[in-house]
Amino acid sequence: MRKILTANYLLSGKVIYLNSEKKWIENSANAAVFDNQEDADNALAFADTQINKLQSAYLIDVLLTSNGKPKPKSNQELIRATGPTNYFHDKQIKKN
Amino acid sequence: MYSYNDFDKNFVRQRVNEFRGQVQRRIDGVLTEEEFLPLRLQNGLYMQIHSYMLRVAIPYGTLNSKKMRQLALISEKYDKGYGHFTTRQNIQYNWIKLSEVADVLADLAEVDMHAIQTSGNCIRNVTSDHFAGAAVDEIEDPRPVAELLRQWSTGHPEYAFLPRKFKIAVTGSPHDRAAIAFHDIGLCAVRNDDGEIGYKIYIGGGLGRMPRIGRVLSEFIPKTQLLNYVDSIIHVYNRFGRRDNKHRARIKILIDELGLNEARRQIYEHYNSLKNESRLPSTDIIKFLMDEFSPPDFSTAKEHDLEKDFIRSLSLKNWAETNLTSHRDPNHVIVSVSLKKPGATPGDATAKQMRVLADLAQQYAYDELCVSHEQNIILPHVPKEHVVKIYNKLDEADLATSNIGMVSDIISCPGMDYCKLATARSIPIAKQIATRFCELKTERDIGPLKIKISGCINACGHHHVGHIGILGLDRRGVENYQITLGGDGTEDAHIGKRTGPGFSADKLMEAIETIINVYLNDRKDRNETFLNFYRRVGLSPFKLAIYGLPGTAYF
Numbered sequence A: 001m002r003k004i005l006t007a008n009y010l011l012s013g014k015v016i017y018l019n020s021e022k023k024w025i026e027n028s029a030n031a032a033v034f035d036n037q038e039d040a041d042n043a044l045a046f047a048d049t050q051i052n053k054l055q056s057a058y059l060i061d062v063l064l065t066s067n068g069k070p071k072p073k074s075n076q077e078l079i080r081a082t083g084p085t086n087y088f089h090d091k092q093i094k095k096n
Numbered sequence B: 001m002y003s004y005n006d007f008d009k010n011f012v013r014q015r016v017n018e019f020r021g022q023v024q025r026r027i028d029g030v031l032t033e034e035e036f037l038p039l040r041l042q043n044g045l046y047m048q049i050h051s052y053m054l055r056v057a058i059p060y061g062t063l064n065s066k067k068m069r070q071l072a073l074i075s076e077k078y079d080k081g082y083g084h085f086t087t088r089q090n091i092q093y094n095w096i097k098l099s100e101v102a103d104v105l106a107d108l109a110e111v112d113m114h115a116i117q118t119s120g121n122c123i124r125n126v127t128s129d130h131f132a133g134a135a136v137d138e139i140e141d142p143r144p145v146a147e148l149l150r151q152w153s154t155g156h157p158e159y160a161f162l163p164r165k166f167k168i169a170v171t172g173s174p175h176d177r178a179a180i181a182f183h184d185i186g187l188c189a190v191r192n193d194d195g196e197i198g199y200k201i202y203i204g205g206g207l208g209r210m211p212r213i214g215r216v217l218s219e220f221i222p223k224t225q226l227l228n229y230v231d232s233i234i235h236v237y238n239r240f241g242r243r244d245n246k247h248r249a250r251i252k253i254l255i256d257e258l259g260l261n262e263a264r265r266q267i268y269e270h271y272n273s274l275k276n277e278s279r280l281p282s283t284d285i286i287k288f289l290m291d292e293f294s295p296p297d298f299s300t301a302k303e304h305d306l307e308k309d310f311i312r313s314l315s316l317k318n319w320a321e322t323n324l325t326s327h328r329d330p331n332h333v334i335v336s337v338s339l340k341k342p343g344a345t346p347g348d349a350t351a352k353q354m355r356v357l358a359d360l361a362q363q364y365a366y367d368e369l370c371v372s373h374e375q376n377i378i379l380p381h382v383p384k385e386h387v388v389k390i391y392n393k394l395d396e397a398d399l400a401t402s403n404i405g406m407v408s409d410i411i412s413c414p415g416m417d418y419c420k421l422a423t424a425r426s427i428p429i430a431k432q433i434a435t436r437f438c439e440l441k442t443e444r445d446i447g448p449l450k451i452k453i454s455g456c457i458n459a460c461g462h463h464h465v466g467h468i469g470i471l472g473l474d475r476r477g478v479e480n481y482q483i484t485l486g487g488d489g490t491e492d493a494h495i496g497k498r499t500g501p502g503f504s505a506d507k508l509m510e511a512i513e514t515i516i517n518v519y520l521n522d523r524k525d526r527n528e529t530f531l532n533f534y535r536r537v538g539l540s541p542f543k544l545a546i547y548g549l550p551g552t553a554y555f
């Protein structure tokens, strides 16, 4: 298995991912990749402690790109990670 | 146009305050997300794939300049400077923040607008003909009845938790521009033998997973009896509609299961028991609402020969050919403003464009606008003498696309670019098709042709009733598009037939072009529209052209 943890910020609604330092970041490529159930469950449990900050949190399947970065597997999560394909919004311009 | 009275204003303001408190309790952690979910949905706030989305109700699509300006302001203050007009005549904002949503609703309340009942299993925004009050063939303006139903259904305690959402559409014309046969209840103005105006009632229509054409429940219901009649239908649905299976919960399935006759019997049983109740709207209330929608004084407009304007400008003439419709007053026309510039996102308008539309309505068109379910904006009453000025202002604002009813005037739902339920994207497909036919310069030759695209089986893009319908699906992780042909959302209602296996995104354009070429090559003459051609020849020649001979593999 290969999964990353994603959520939306409660207040802004922004799409975010958990990195290996337990910080929420906007770039899915820098998210922490969990390759076993225990780590994935721990990440979810961490998200549960933050319900006042998060709208929701869930795990998604990822592939690894040639440079070892996670990339969401499903089309929906890919668009969610990179922004809508009809406009060039701040997500596509900004890097973090 | 109906103006809110103090009761309405207070009601909407109280709802804003109530929701502000609920949002705060969620932020403070008093409410969990699970507890908050139904509360935010009751106020039109969804969580989509990128962000919160707020769906704002525009009853029967009608707006004035003040409301349109406020919609523009909201898009700048709280969103990314644009809004998306939907196939339900509403507007959606895609990038709303929870921390600001109560302020958005307060700003809406300032102009007598809200987002109540734009989600959830309740009676949703009542939709209507976008040419209401202006159409040549209109028996009466359907909006007083739509408004009556809106007032009755807003906050109706008995119908806040129906088995599933419930959609009502009303038209005042025999030519159905509001797709009433594809709503849970459709109402169409008719005259009885005594010349009295009442409504013909359709029930059980709908799109989605199991599309159905609505069936006639009654040929004539007098206006004073309408509420009781609609109430009886929903009463029976509320009691017996299925709550065990979301996909079988709409009234169309109840009608399937009961049969129309038994459904009618049950509805009439309730209806007859209500007949003498005092909650019937009195003729006074109906007259009051009719007065609220009384037409502007058309007699002030001068006679004007548009043909003379057309001689001076070919682009104006081209635009007029597709975007002007005859008005019931000979000195006026109906102007349809296209939000479908090839390459743009169907239904989107920037704040600047919304303001231009508001200005035009206020200056030249009796301060009235209407959102069409085809995701365009209508100026219903335009004195002919102002058409040139309006065209020039629209042109400056990039709003003078002349394609109403043509191949590039595509209905498209947001699809996977925004919508959580989507199985594929629809906006890029719409953009691609519109751009392609614009490049080919064949649009005028093709003539009237409605393409409608949905990003999943829920069919918000009305693909079932597109002359060419496109449904985006997921085929093992790859976007795949099914084509249907021959759908029709008008009084001649038809559900489109599937051509066969779907196409990948890169093969879809070729298939659409092939379909249109079959029509162009084999039509009798230019007067035979795509839809009439399809009705004459059926699916076979199209299938043969896009899949090859039976037995030859396409993929």
Ligand code: SF4
Residues within 6 Å of the ligand: B413, B414, B415, B416, B419, B420, B421, B422, B423, B454, B455, B456, B457, B458, B459, B460, B461
């Ligand atoms: S048709 Fe499907 S994808 Fe499109 S808006 Fe409706 S639910 Fe979303």
